[in-house]
Amino acid sequence: MSREREPKRADAAGKTYALGAFFGEGRNEVIDPIPHAAALGIKVVRIEAGDATLRLDYRPEFVGDPSRGLVFGGVITTLMDQALGVAVSCGLEDLRPIATLDLRIDYLRPADPGKSLFARAQCYKVTRHVAFARAVAYDGAEDDPFANCMATFMLGTAMQGSEYVSALQEFARKTE
């Protein structure tokens, strides 16, 4: 690679983030390589350090309770898991593979049929091997969530030269 990358984005504490190049609004490059996220039509609303908001537009095939037109809980789990994964990846100072270790979701109320669903996830603690994150899902105001979620992620070894790193670097180059 001959071109020098832009310096990594620094936050107030002077930290740099491996995926800092993707911070901002609508930066879908981070989840575009994920086949199932693309299949559902999950979109990035906004990404900051350890903080990601994603959107999923309503589709009839997401319904679990046809008598009321309610989206199945598992679809919300997928949106939450995806938002949490992006928040954790974007909260790391180096690029590492991550894997969801566990996830618990509380269904506070049904989501309104037909509405777009949003999930905002925040990674609030990173240790050597584990990251901790939480998320809310909402269909209107963020302070009126319909679901709440807590999750932990295993962190792998920092990667260099893997296909995932190459793919992300390629996306980063295209968007510079």
Add this chain to the structure above:
Amino acid sequence: MKAAEALAMMPYARYLGVEVRKSDSGRVFVLPFREDLVGNRWLPALHGGVVGAFLELVATGELFTQTEPGRVPKPIDFSVDFLRSAGPRPTQGKATIVKHGRRIANVRVIAWQTDENKPVAAGTGNFLL
């Protein structure tokens, strides 16, 4: 209601293509593999959300067999432990209704691929009946 009828009624279960089979050890739900269910295409592995959603479907499908017609079990909470990465092959799941009360049911689910003794994920949830 039969589990197969419950799955046929839920558009999301049809979207995932979940089926139900009888085995010696009871009712087994099957999630066929599809490329568009992948979360990590470099491993490859199923999306964690799909694995979690499948566990919730297995729990819901099992509950339907114990519930009066016309009533839909509503999820209150659901917890998933991801135990192994789920590879590009069919995933199977089995639910145990731990408690079926008047208003609340507690359900445990386990999912595996080739070996039932090597689960890829385990889940537990409470449902309002």
